[in-house]
Amino acid sequence: MKKNVLIVGAGGVAHVAAHKCAEHNDVLGDICIASRTQGKCEAIIESVNRKSHLKDKSKKIYSRRIDALDVPSTVKLIRETDSQIVINLAQAYVNMSLLEACIQAGVAYMDTAIHEDPNKVCEDPPWYANYEWKRKDRCKEHGITAILGAGFDPGVVNAYCALAAKHYFDKIDTIDILDVNAGSHGKYFATNFDPEINFREFKKVWTWIDRKWVCEKVHAVKMVYDFPVVGKMPVYLNGHDELHSLSKNIDADSIRFWMGFGDHYINVFTVLTNLGLTSEKPVRTAEGVEVVPLKVLKAILPDPSSLAPNYTGKTCIGNYVKGTKNGKRREIFIYNICDHAVCYKEVESQAISYTAGVPPVAAAILIARGIWDPKTMVNVEELDPDPFIELLGPMGLPTVVEEHPALLPSSERVK
The missing domain is CATH 3.40.50.720 (NAD(P)-binding Rossmann-like Domain)
Known part of the structure; x- marks a missing residue:
């Protein structure tokens, strides 16, 4: 042991x-x-x-x-x-x-x-x-x-994929991993984890569709999903870590990752990117000081851990899986709901x-x-x-498996 x-x-x-x-x-x-x-x-x-x-x-x-x-x-x-x-x-x-x-x-x-x-x-x-x-x-x-x-994600959502393959499906057609934060931290703009790592994700969207890698533009494909507890939320097709192992280890035609962003987040991120502030490439100031814009941005944004005391609302992360079981079509959503205020009360997070x-x-x-x-x-x-x-579950992250959730609407390309 x-x-x-x-x-x-x-x-x-x-x-x-x-x-x-x-x-x-x-x-x-x-x-x-x-x-x-x-x-x-x-x-x-x-x-x-x-x-x-x-x-x-x-x-x-x-x-x-x-x-x-x-x-x-x-x-x-x-x-x-x-x-x-x-x-x-x-x-x-x-x-x-x-x-x-x-x-x-x-x-x-x-x-x-x-x-x-x-x-x-x-x-x-x-x-x-x-x-x-x-x-x-x-x-x-x-x-x-x-x-x-x-x-x-990665982690629990990978286990959800394995759970779906083991217990709920004979054949999996698509897996959509959905991650939304319906909480409010009261700041004008902040990321929920390390801003540097967060923004590095938003350079390209590598996704697994029809058993091959497809590269999409960032925040170009949008879907609205009617989530349990938190309601209808917009999510955007995104690249993410788990796709790079699931594409090898889970037998499914398509595996995609979607992350929730509100209009305010998208607008601020777009401005920061257009100004070059999300770039990881060094620039030199007029004083001759070399700086990395992304590291400067990280330094001026709120520390994610500082958001905890005033955070309210909930997160919902899960896998929407489509396929067949015993020759019949099946759709399930395997997910977790987590409450910001409850987390802070328990572990100050x-x-x-x-x-x-x-x-x-x-x-x-x-x-x-x-x-x-x-x-x-x-x-x-x-x-x-x-x-x-x-x-x-007893450690604070219970899993729910729900049959036939309603998906609204189908994915759409952002103009």
């Missing part, structure tokens, strides 16, 4: 994961939170203690400083802390370094987002083949469990961070118990979805 968890990162998602690890430290053991800025780790620990979430008081929760790009020092930290499970919740630029450190240290690894090269945006698909999957053989050779994309932070801890518990411990590299949809989804 694996024990002792090293959480790398100290943002909003790591904040939630630390709370959930503390609530299950009787299984997971000691918890170390490590980041470049150790003070942020200490703030998370203060929140965990404030909420009295440390279940087993004999176990430790503590912090360390880490440069996750430094593989030897990371290996040293893993061994010093006797961590057997590493949850990577840092920026996606460090994924390959942390994965390498886990392989060398002989411990389990998981992340919640695909690796990114800072100098490359929206590379050709499938993205996992460009980086992570190249080390799958080494993971298998050394018996290393590496679970990729174990957040919500907003729902976006909550939905991303709970699943990797559930995965860690399954690794610790030996239920999800394949001793090789896998994406979430390659594992049995049942124990994962069953565990997520």
